Amino acid sequence: MTNKLRACYTDSPDDLSINYFPLFIRTEKGKFLALDLGGTNFRVLLIELSENHFEMKSKIFAIPQHIMLGSGEQLFDHIADCLAKFMKEENIMKERLALGFTFSFPLRQLGLTKGLLKSWTKGFNCSGVVGNDVVQLLRDAIKRRGDISIDIFAILNDTTGTLMSCAWKNQSCRIGLIVGTGSNACYVEKQKNAELFDEPDAGSGQVLINTEWGAFGDNGKLDYIRTQYDKNIDQDSINPGKQFFEKMISGMYMGEIVRQALERFTKEGLLFGGKGSDLLFTKGRFYTKYVSEIESDYSGVYTNCREILEELGLKHATEQDCVNVRFVCECVSRRAAHLVSAALCTLLNKMDEPHVTVGIDGSVYRFHPHFHNLMMEKISHLINPHLKFDLMLSEDGSGRGAALVAACASAKKR
Ligand code: GLC
Secondary structure: OHHHHHHHHHHOHHHOEEEOOOOOOOOOOEEEEEEEEOOOOEEEEEEEEEOOEEEEEEEEEOOOHHHHOOEHHHHHHHHHHHHHHHHHHOOOOOOOEEEEEEEOOOEEEEEOOEEEEOOOOOOOOOEOOEOOEHHHHHHHHHHHHOOOOEEEEEEEOHHHHHHHHHHHHOOOEEEEEEEOOOEEEEEEEEHHHOOOOOOOOOOOOEEEEEOOHHHOOOOOOOOOOOOHHHHHHHHHOOOOOOOHHHHHHOOOOHHHHHHHHHHHHHHOOOOHHHOOOOOOOOOOOOOHHHHHHHHHOOOOOOHHHHHHHHHOOOOOOOHHHHHHHHHHHHHHHHHHHHHHHHHHHHHHHHHOOOEEEEEEEOHHHHHOOOHHHHHHHHHHHHOOOOOEEEEEEOOOHHHHHHHHHHHHHHHHHO
16 A cells, blocks of 8 residues: 555656645734635635634535536635625625635646646536636636625645644644545655755745545556445546545545445345335435444444434344444444555655654544544554654644635735
8 A cells, every 4th residue: 555655646746736835824913814615615714813823713605516516607606705795794895805715626736826726526526617727716706796805815725724724733743634525635745855846945945745645546556455335436426537545535435335335235135134225225325424423322332323224214223233334334434544544654654754743634534433543543553663643633724724824925925
């Protein structure tokens, strides 16, 4: 696994987006806005920074399915609309604030405020955006409205936002990891090792590399461990042939992997006395949050499990069915935690720094009761013995990180 991940980098160097962000940003002050698009929710944030302290207000807005699959113009109009609503509520319509945009999709980043979308991932597939600068699309949408004015100072990936936000508190943070709707990581690399980055050293000698590791395996390198369930998930997705690693790990797919296994075992007569239900046999109907809830039951007690099975029309489940359902959930979530840990160890071992803190965000890591412990255990096995690491949950990581980068970039301009 370790070597294969490295091989994936060298096979397709185009998949790495490289960027430079200053890591020391504690001294900026004032109000800053952030947008966070690409996870379970779309959020708008307002952050007020004072010395070593910040206050944050945020609001979650839904992105309806027809917009996720509609045109780019509809998507960016909707984003601008949510931003304007939020600014109105916060009484800042008349202010011209700096904004950081967390846009959690693969970008060819051409500067701090220019990023061309390489491809959509997760549940999005808006037309007319791939190949275009998403900052410009947002600026155009804001201009079309004409009622707010904003200075966009940065566009960044959620992994980068998470790293920046953790580094604000903990200077040993050198990796940003997301295990949520999707999965990805970025890390701090010595600029001399970043052959694709040809800008002059801005002073730190370091760059951030967004690995986009969700795409690991798209070239066949994971075929030896992909199961029939993984293949079905890929076939049924809106981006077949893409994001193989992510599809084995992240929240968008985990529940469906479990559901497929349960469906098969039921049809083979191994579960529920061979009698399933319409909901159990409906694609996408076993939510990833069920996996976390079922595994949150104390050992030997199946309260959540029973409730979920009843909700799915499986009232007839026996105690042994509950034991088995929980076991399937554990197999799928443990595999995800182990895969993430293996990839993380590749980075930790490559960086070879004595102590690295990993800033982590995402619904799977946050809500699954054992994910953290599973990762701690597996990383301890795989990491080079002389290296130390910490896993740090990021509080509102990606959005806040975007505001911090905007704060830093706007101060630099002043
Ligand atoms: C997907 C996106 C990536 C993002 C990750 C986590 O893999 O391609 O950019 O960081 O999801 O949200």
